[in-house]
Amino acid sequence: xxxxxxxxxxxxxxxxxxxxxxxxxxxxxxxxxxxxxxxxxxxxxxxxxxxxxxxxxxxxxxxxxxxxxxxxxxxxxxxxxxxxxxxxxxxxxxxxxxxxxxxxxxxxxxxxxxxxxxxxxxxxxxxxxxxxxxxxxxxxxxxxxxxxxxxxxxxxxxxxxxxxxxxxxxxxxxxxxxxxxxxxxxxxxxxxxxxxxxxxxxxxxxxxxxxxxxxxxxxxxxxxxxxxxxxxxxxxxxxxxxxxxxxxxxxxxxxxxxxxxxxxxxxxxxxxxxxxxxxxxxxxxxxxxxxxxxxxxxxxxxxxxxxxxxxxxxxxxxxx
Ligand code: MTE
Numbered sequence: 001x002x003x004x005x006x007x008x009x010x011x012x013x014x015x016x017x018x019x020x021x022x023x024x025x026x027x028x029x030x031x032x033x034x035x036x037x038x039x040x041x042x043x044x045x046x047x048x049x050x051x052x053x054x055x056x057x058x059x060x061x062x063x064x065x066x067x068x069x070x071x072x073x074x075x076x077x078x079x080x081x082x083x084x085x086x087x088x089x090x091x092x093x094x095x096x097x098x099x100x101x102x103x104x105x106x107x108x109x110x111x112x113x114x115x116x117x118x119x120x121x122x123x124x125x126x127x128x129x130x131x132x133x134x135x136x137x138x139x140x141x142x143x144x145x146x147x148x149x150x151x152x153x154x155x156x157x158x159x160x161x162x163x164x165x166x167x168x169x170x171x172x173x174x175x176x177x178x179x180x181x182x183x184x185x186x187x188x189x190x191x192x193x194x195x196x197x198x199x200x201x202x203x204x205x206x207x208x209x210x211x212x213x214x215x216x217x218x219x220x221x222x223x224x225x226x227x228x229x230x231x232x233x234x235x236x237x238x239x240x241x242x243x244x245x246x247x248x249x250x251x252x253x254x255x256x257x258x259x260x261x262x263x264x265x266x267x268x269x270x271x272x273x274x275x276x277x278x279x280x281x282x283x284x285x286x287x288x289x290x291x292x293x294x295x296x297x298x299x300x301x302x303x304x305x306x307x308x309x310x311x312x313x314x315x316x317x318x319x320x
Contacts, residue, residue: 057218058217058218059219079149080223087243108121109245113248114165131154132213133153144297149215153211153213168251172249172254176241177245206306209232229242238257264279272297
């Protein structure tokens with residue numbers, strides 16, 4: 001029987017990591033069987049020490065990119081142990097545990113649709129397609145937590161140019177890998193898989209839109225979207241789709257996972273906007289992982305100078 005949770009983000013999801021970890025410690029201190037039942041988790045899970053992330057390797061030939069916020073990167077351990085990757089479970093700590101044996105090699109990315117030169121790329125081909133840059137981006141989740149990450153990749157634009165979009169191409173659709181055998185937790189989340197996302201063509205071609213292969217000098221850990229993901233720093237984190245296997249140029253607006261699940265709460269654009277609250281919580285402030293005090297959220301996550309012109313004349317309350 002399928003145990004379907006509502007696909008909405010709950011207040012538990014906005015719990016700061018420090019408090020969240022305190023809760024786990026508290027549960028450990030309680031009678032374990034009762035605590036496990038209360039936490040909805042297994043005894044083994046409660047007793048297990050924090051496990052290491054899956055193996056990553058150093059990426060060579062990485063050059064410093066132009067986009068680098070002056071802010072200090074969030075500690076690696078936070079970025080790799082507080083994740084949203086619903087294919088591997090609902091809980092923020094699930095992906096680090098459950099994605100460890102995820103097979104990311106061999107990997108093929110198919111680029112197709114309204115393009116003159118559709119093509120399937122191996123990961124090696126992708127890694128050689130353009131110089132790998134390190135870009136330090138702010139990354140703001142819709143659940144009001146944020147991180148600063150030194151990502152490695154190049155503008156999605158470089159890949160798009162190679163396949164030559166036709167004049168009919170107006171949007172770009174993205175699809176994640178999905179294998180229920182490797183991702184048995186996915187069916188309990190209430191989301192439909194494979195996870196899908198979409199951008200308008202001009203958004204996808206914006207230099208800030210990063211096709212990402214690594215972080216902190218190394219390949220992406222599985223829980224952060226290995227081997228290839230998007231990073232869109234001016235949009236809420238859920239637009240930054242992980243473990244991509246298909247990119248399709250389309251003439252009409254493609255469906256997106258969170259919009260399919262809850263259209264009243266998650267729009268197609270999902271640009272970071274402190275002036276437009278989520279129906280169930282404010283978007284005015286955010287908590288940087290590892291920090292206690294909240295900070296003000298900035299329009300387009302601080303990237304307004306670069307991207308605001310993409311949306312000129314649009315009502316951003318309607319197009320949330
Ligand atoms: N991509 C896939 N395939 N599945 C997901 O569940 N979650 C999204 C996004 N990409 C998600 C995904 C959400 S909600 C967020 S906030 C970011 O990934 C989190 O990225 P991070 O774990 O690297 O911080």
